[in-house]
Amino acid sequence: MLRHLFKLIWNKKGAHSLLIVEIWASFMVLFGVLSLIVYNVRNYLEPIGFSYAQVWNVGLTNNQDTVEVAAKLERAMQRIRSYPEVASASRMSSNTPFSANQMNNSVTYNKINVLADHYYSDQELSKTIDLPMYSGRWYKESDLVARFIPIVINGKMREKLFLDENPLGKVIKLDDKVSYKVIGTVDNFKAKGEFMSNDPAFFQMIGKDDSWNSNVLIKTKPGTDAEFEARLVKDIAVMLPGWGIEVSYLTETLANRHKLTFVPVAIFLIVSGFLLTNVALGLFGVLNLSISRRKNEIGLRRAMGATEAKITFQFLGEIWVLATLSMVVGLLFAVQFPIMKVFDIESSIYIIAILAAVAVIYLIVTLCAWFPSKQASRIHPAVALHEE
Structure with missing residues (x-):
């Protein structure tokens, strides 16, 4: 038939x-x-790996201001953290979660090369977005004087770069020039959205004199409304005259x-x-x-x-x-x-x-x-x- x-x-x-x-x-x-x-x-x-509910992204642009930029940013961070409506705040590079900005670098360990997303942040990032540690610890201010630059990597980078090895304490290189030491790992970090893949990524601590990474993630307390947003923008504008200030919500950016x-x-x-x-x-x-x-x-x-x-x-x-x-x-x-x-x-x-x-x-x-x-x-x- x-x-x-x-x-x-x-x-x-x-x-x-x-x-x-x-x-x-x-x-x-x-x-x-x-x-x-x-x-x-x-x-x-x-799983996306972190929490974005009630998290705001405050983008600060210095607009050619070159006078004590790092010190001004530090004072602005202290003011932001002093608000009762703010549960936590963290400085971060421009490639904040769900943004269109992207920054990646090629890192090497034992002749294994991996292209990974590169994030700069301060010691409060894991607290601000509820990013739990898988092993090790998050970096702290005293790590800035360490011999090697301390970093935290995500699970996908751990899997691709170290295979079955324990990554804690291992030294990796960026473009065979800069040496990093892994002090902690997180599991997932899908910064491009829930429908995007979990790409290799690592986090580096912002230095004291760093004036480039001027985005601020703010975790607000429940019940915080637009009235606080208006007051926040007004106060920062007084502290940083001539600077650009843009506030967005991670939930809207994700949408x-x-x-x-x-x-x-x-x-x-x-x-x-x-x-x-x-x-x-x-x-x-x-x-x-x-x-x-x-x-x-x-x-x-x-x-x-x-x-x-x-x-x-x-x-x-x-x-x-x-x-x-x-x-x-x-x-x-x-x-x-x-x-x-x-x-x-x-x-x-x-x-x-x-x-x-x-x-x-x-x-x-x-x-x-x-x-x-x-x-x-x-x-x-x-x-x-x-x-x-």
Whole structure:
């Protein structure tokens, strides 16, 4: 039976070529969008690693002010921490959580090189965003006089750079020039959002004379409202005349990141829906044309004892063979992604997307072919042979 179905499809390969191309294109687009969805869902299920609720980001810009910038920033930090509405405050580099800014560097340990996100902060960051320690400790002010620059790394960097070794106390190098010593590790730190991957990262303490890293993360107490924001901006403007001051909430910044994540998914879904609709219409057209042209064949089979179920299965089988031929070609392209680890994404994500795309294609072609197949199976043999 299967050999007969393949022979029928091959004899009509010219008529079915366009439909084969449409199914192939639908499979490839489905594979792409499902890969993106599986990637985002898997990332979302992984803990973000810190708390961002009630955390504000105060961006301070010196606007060409070069006089005692570091001292002014320190006084501003002392003033911010003195407010009763502030539970904790921490200075940080411009690549704050969920921001569009990014800073990374290549670090080396035992000839293993890893590109990691680089964050500057003071000793209050772990408290401000509730970033729990996995091992070791967070840095403190006395660490500034240490021989090596103290850093804290996240779990992904620990996994890629140190493999099975304990990273505490290990010295790593930045561009073979600057030496860092790992004094602590955290688990996850997904600073780019809940739908983003947990990339390697490390945290370095801001020096006393550092005047560049002027973002301030503020963890406010419950019930803090816009009235405090206005008072905070006014007081800092008095302390830092001529400076730029911008306040944002991490919850709102994260919502904007989510929108950027959903846009490509929505575009892929629209394109995929358009192609699948064309495939469905093509299937209806092909089957209806086959029924009208093959009534004598259907009538003869019914007269020889073929049941409705067998007629239905024949037409469904032809569509399944057609879909299989299309997806065999698609699989030749799709399997290259997990083999070559395209975009540095885990192979399992691509494999899940391939299996899901195959299942969706078979489901769609079956649903689209079911009604015409049932319609063909109900043709009475006497009527079909009488018309001939």
